Amino acid sequence: MKISPAIKIAAIGGIAAIALTSCAANESGGTSPSESxxxxxxxxxxxxxxxxxxxxxxxxxxxxxxxxxxxxxxxxxxxxxxxxxxxxxxxxxxxxxxxxxxxxxxxxxxxxxxxxxxxxxxxxxxxxSPIAIIFNVEGVDSLKLDASTVAKIFSGKITKWNDQAIASQNPDAKLPDTNITAVHRSDKSGTTGNFTDYLAAAGGADWAAGSVEEWPKELGGEGASGTSGVVQAVTKGVGTIGYADASKAGKLGTVEIKVGDKYVKYSPEAASAIAEHSELxxxxxxxxxxxKIDRTSDKEGVYPIVxxxxxxxxxxxxxxxxxxxxxxxxxxxxxxxxxxxxxxxxxxxxxxxxxxxxxxxxxxxxx
The missing domain is CATH 3.40.190.10 (Periplasmic binding protein-like II)
Incomplete structure (x- = not known):
């Protein structure tokens, strides 16, 4: 059976009637996909x-x-x-x-x-799911960054790709003297909330905007709507960097995040590990x-931007x-x-x- 088209919500303030009918006699009603x-x-x-x-x-x-x-x-x-x-x-x-x-x-x-x-x-x-920091810099597929550097990039304090804060953590990367364009979600977003929650917890004094779902206008950067919008803006731009659900990272460059003394690449296993070590x-x-995600965990193998x-x-x-x-x-x-x-x-x-x-x-x- 085909998936029906997504519903169109006309007005948040309005109340749409949702018609549901059922003739189930059992408690849960449905069957799992493994059943007929x-x-x-x-x-x-x-x-x-x-x-x-x-x-x-x-x-x-x-x-x-x-x-x-x-x-x-x-x-x-x-x-x-x-x-x-x-x-x-x-x-x-x-x-x-x-x-x-x-x-x-x-x-x-x-x-x-x-x-x-x-x-x-x-x-x-x-x-x-991990949130990937994605970027588009010619000749560079992967970077290693600590929380302070990520915070400075997205708050506009670091403006060039060959800045010493980036270069010192990536001595083998050929970083160009290109302006950084930081792309953020323009809509109210839980992805933004999780990303800024990490920056607020781990970025220290280099991130003063707090944990927010709506990107602070004073920080500037380029806004894009939805996960797909951010990925598209980073893909089509030059010297761009953004954040998105890792499932949408595609062939873009991605960042390994410093956790303790090591850099950790995003993965399902690392995302599950941080969830396992966090409390309700x-x-x-x-x-x-x-x-309550432990964004500052230094346990081995955890990825904190999740x-x-x-x-x-x-x-x-x-x-x-x-x-x-x-x-x-x-x-x-x-x-x-x-x-x-x-x-x-x-x-x-x-x-x-x-x-x-x-x-x-x-x-x-x-x-």
């Missing part, structure tokens, strides 16, 4: 929106889930994490994808119009699994029919088969076993 589609009793349409970093994984998840549940249609609009959270909060989508969890004060402020009154939200890690945030409900992208839904939906599709889809995505499908489609890292167990408990609580 003829066994599935699940039916209906499920609309989601959010993180563009998840796009490749979402396409793989949707294709497999719809094949196993052939009466289900899933639409996902990769409108960006900020837009996805707003769309979900307004009740215009049944779930959101986001490269950060809602902040505690945002949850308290509410409301979440698709959720039953007085109930909370479920936020579960679903997609773990405190002050949240049992089914709100926000991970996004942990979430699926966000209601603990209890105002329309009970909505819960069945969300619960079944979330269960597939965060299960072994879904994580394998995402890895094959995008090079993402699987959920560490301990975290995966907590995720299953949270998804099972949806009703």
């Amino acid at each position: 589609a003829s066994k599935s009793n699940l039916s209906g349409e499920l609309n989601g929106a959010g993180a563009s970093s998840q796009d490749s994984a979402q396409q793989a998840w949707i294709a497999a889930f719809q094949k196993a549940n052939d009466k289900v249609t899933i639409n996902y609009e990769p409108s960006g994490s900020g837009a996805g959270r707003e769309t979900f909060q307004q009740g215009a989508s049944a779930f959101a994808g986001s490269d950060r969890a809602f902040k505690v004060d945002e949850i308290k402020a509410g409301p979440f119009k698709g959720c039953a009154t007085g109930t909370g939200i479920v936020e579960v890690p679903a997609y773990i 945030e405190t002050g949240r409900t049992a089914n709100d699994l926000a991970v 996004l942990i992208s979430y699926l966000i839904g209601c603990e209890q939906y105002a329309d009970a029919k909505n819960a069945e599709l969300v619960k079944s889809y979330f269960g597939y995505v965060t299960g072994e088969e879904g994580q394998k499908a995402a890895a094959e489609a995008s090079g993402s890292a699987p959920l560490p076993a301990t975290l995966a167990a907590k995720v299953k408990t949270a998804v099972d609580a949806i009703k």
Whole structure:
């Protein structure tokens, strides 16, 4: 069955009706892609929106889930994490994808119009991926940089590719006397939030802009919309550098990041390692699994510029029919088969076993 076109969210402030029907008798409703589609009793349409970093994984998840549940249609609009959270909060989508969890004060402020009154939200890690620092410099395929140098480049303090701060860490690279054009996301972005969170934690005094999802205008640089926009701008530019989900890095040059005394190249294994060594945030409900990433870890083999992208839904939906599709889809995505499908489609890292167990408990609580 073909994936239906992505939904078009006309207005964040408006509330779109999401029609869901089901004739399932079992608790979870759906079947996994390893089972026959003829066994599935699940039916209906499920609309989601959010993180563009998840796009490749979402396409793989949707294709497999719809094949196993052939009466289900899933639409996902990769409108960006900020837009996805707003769309979900307004009740215009049944779930959101986001490269950060809602902040505690945002949850308290509410409301979440698709959720039953007085109930909370479920936020579960679903997609773990390194954020690659990508660049386009003729004759240079890879660079080694520490956090301070990265911070100075993206804050405009280092403006030439042959600057001593870059050259000293890359003595064998033929660095040109070319201006640096730093490309950033122009839209509100969880990828930006994760990237600046790293710079704020590891860059010290060389990064004063804090951990933000919207790029500070005073820092300048070139803005581009979405992950694909940043990759395109870096690819078509000269002397450009940017940041994007590693699955989209393609043939562009990439940066190894200094961790402790060594430089670490991004990889699914290194991304999973930093997730495994990080703790859950405190002050949240049992089914709100926000991970506090340890950006300054010096453990061997970890890559600190990583996004942990979430699926966000209601603990209890105002329309009970909505819960069945969300619960079944979330269960597939965060299960072994879904994580394998995402890895094959995008090079993402699987959920560490301990975290995966907590995720299953949270998804099972949806009703």
